[in-house]
Amino acid sequence: MTGKFTNQKAWFLVLPVVVLVAFNALIPLMTVVNYSFQESFGNNIFFWEGTKWFEEVLHSDRFAASLGRQIVFTSIILAIEIPFGVAIALSMPRKGPWVSVCLVLMALPLLIPWNVVGAMWNIFALPDIGLLGKTLNALGFDYDYTQQPISAWFTVILMDVWHWTSLVVLLSFAGLSSIPEAYYQAAKIDGASSWAVIRYIELPKMKRVLIIAFLLRFMDSFMIYTEPFVLTGGGPGNATTFLSIDLVKVALGQFDLGPAGAISLIYFLIILLTCWLFYTLAMKDEAQ
Amino acid sequence: MSKISLRQLKHSYLKNPAGDEDWALKSLDIEWSDGGAYALLGPSGCGKTTLLNIISGLLVPSSGRIEFDDVDVTEIPPEQRNIAQVFQFPVVYDTMTVYDNLAFPLRNRGVSDRDIGPRVGEIARMLDLEGTLHDKAAGLTADAKQKISLGRGLIRAEVNAILFDEPLTVIDPHLKWVLRSKLKEIHRRVGSTMIYVTHDQTEAMTFADQVVVMHEGTVVQVGTPIELFEKPHHTFVGHFIGSPGMNVLPCDFGGGGPCFAGHPIAAAGAARPAAGYKRLEIGVRPEFVSFSDHGIPVEIEKVKDAGRYRIVDTRNGDVRIQLLVPEGMSVATGSAHIQFDPGHTQIYADGWIIGEAAL
Structure with a gap:
């Protein structure tokens, strides 16, 4: 017999993975899908609603507002953290004892849990007793993140930059360290300026790790919840109510499971599509 | 083009070299005449690459002098020495086209685009790179990339010397031979002094008129392949x-x-x-x-x-x-x-x- 040998028993070997994935991803996600098409009035009784929740969410001003805030927030922190992280990585020493010192210092913020970061900054930025808040006011700025939307945004962004720029730094540094010495030597012989070295050697060689850094920071910041929740609770007013804070309010505050399910799925799709689009575009050149 | 002389050249990678073994190069006196094809032959760790980097200016020797045509260049940085160096692994600027790669050293030196064009064309013709001139350099094969590295050296008129640091390491065996004959041909056409570092005796013998054999930081013999074979000095x-x-x-x-x-x-x-x-x-x-x-x-x-x-x-x-x-x-x-x-x-x-x- 020359045909392909088939052995269906192999499926049993895949079973543990299937079960694992089912329980930690597929089944929870399907519950959300289930909610998003139905209405419940408690007692586990559900009524089919079709796409009603999706239409409602997509036409709701509240969703549009928190999505808008989310996009603005994510854009700002990406615009700050990626260039800033790259700049720090470029100015770090490449060899010698200071490398480890710098790396440890850089890693420290990453080791602090989200809620602790929120609590730290909550106190740090308080206008009456916090070091940052008090100093800013002493310098003549009218700063109170608990009352002023601008101050609250400033604090949330500063906190995120403080917490997460290190991730970009560490990834960029890893990318930089992998550039062979010969590139720098060739550039010297070619008479390249230090800007040309960054532009034509270091940035292109960092491209892959920067794509990863960008995707990680995009996903994490787009899903940000704990830090602003602890810091501002989404306020003042709704000023820092990002998508996930709003989602929790809908799902667990109002217990509107249907709309919450629809928001979750739209939210999920936005992240998935953006990542896919970005990755495809970024890797287009590499595919050849 | 120039004569290259090393005078009592010593180098150590340590700050305070003590014993003999701390020196990567132990007092070299060599004279390379203008337009010669030389090979630096020796096992790994004998100091060949160190010597090459000192000639190109990437390293400043611990003591001693290096002269181009009797002018002391010991402290002069590589970009002012008018030297070309081809490394073991091909170095190309990934985001640039082959044309831009070749033009890069000229642009850095402020040469106008009008003068760059014909020069790039000439070098591309010499290296058989004309067909790929407008392709991205990143996608090319290792031997084409190595040719670009070489081309970036040749593009500057009248380079003092072209240095090769085991340039054929990552090249497929059947292309090694092709590239080696290309180097010989270029040597005849350009007439620059060429110094070729290798640990492969066949490569050294076929490339060079004079082979410099190095061992533990010293030159043990300089001679033609025949001399090295018939009268080994060490x-x-x-x-x-x-x-x-x-x-x-x-x-x-x-x-x-x-x-x-x-x-x-x-x-x-x-x-x-x-x-x-x-x-x-x-x-x-x-x-x-x-x-x-x-x-x-x-x-x-x-x-x-x-x-x-x-x-x-x-x-x-x-x-x-x-x-x-x-x-x-x-x-x-x-x-x-x-x-x-x-x-x-x-x-x-x-x-x-x-x-x-x-x-």
Whole structure:
């Protein structure tokens, strides 16, 4: 017999993975899908609603507002953290004892849990007793993140930059360290300026790790919840109510499971599509 | 184009070198004449790359001077030395096209685009890169990338020297030969001094007019491939060049001439060594050892077929002596006698050749 040998028993070997994935991803996600098409009035009784929740969410001003805030927030922190992280990585020493010192210092913020970061900054930025808040006011700025939307945004962004720029730094540094010495030597012989070295050697060689850094920071910041929740609770007013804070309010505050399910799925799709689009575009050149 | 001279050049990677072993280069004096093709040959870690980087200016030597046409350039940075260097792994600027890669050194030096165009065209023609001139450099094969690295050196008119640091390491075997002939051709056309670092004797011999053999931070011999083969100035050269390497046998000076195991050995130009040496050796290549009716008695141990000749391993006491036997000639088994060609037998004191051959 020359045909392909088939052995269906192999499926049993895949079973543990299937079960694992089912329980930690597929089944929870399907519950959300289930909610998003139905209405419940408690007692586990559900009524089919079709796409009603999706239409409602997509036409709701509240969703549009928190999505808008989310996009603005994510854009700002990406615009700050990626260039800033790259700049720090470029100015770090490449060899010698200071490398480890710098790396440890850089890693420290990453080791602090989200809620602790929120609590730290909550106190740090308080206008009456916090070091940052008090100093800013002493310098003549009218700063109170608990009352002023601008101050609250400033604090949330500063906190995120403080917490997460290190991730970009560490990834960029890893990318930089992998550039062979010969590139720098060739550039010297070619008479390249230090800007040309960054532009034509270091940035292109960092491209892959920067794509990863960008995707990680995009996903994490787009899903940000704990830090602003602890810091501002989404306020003042709704000023820092990002998508996930709003989602929790809908799902667990109002217990509107249907709309919450629809928001979750739209939210999920936005992240998935953006990542896919970005990755495809970024890797287009590499595919050849 | 210029003559390159190294004067008492020493280099150590340590701040305070103490012992002999701390020096990567131990006092070199070499003169490279304008337009020559040289190979720097030696095992890994002998200081070849260090020397190359000092010539290109990537490294500043711990002491000593380097001169281009009698002008001291020791402290001058690489971009002002007008040197080209091709590295072991191809270096191309990934985001640029082949054209931009070749133009890069000129643009950095403020040459106008109008002058760059024809020059890039000329170099691309010389290196057969015309077809890919507007492709991204990143997607090319290793040999094309290596040509671009070379082209970025050639693009500047009148480069003082082109340095190669084992440039064929990552090139496929069948392309190595092609690229090597290309280098020879370019050397003829451009006429720049070329210095080629390698640990491969075939590469060195085929590329260079003069081969500089390095060992543990010193130059042991500078010579044509023939000289290195026929008169190795150091037993290391005898081992390192030639396959199989030179036979090195213990020697004593009894009865006015060199002897091996009590048998007098005729060695052309062998002089009585000056006193004070620790070790005396006879060196003779397997090519110059032959079987004879009388001479040194040996036991034949093994015969290896190497194609056009056979390598015979023989033994006298504890000392192994190899000789080459042409194809088709029968080899006896058991005991035999061998003799050395006096014209190609050298005496070495502490590794260095002595007698008139050394002159």
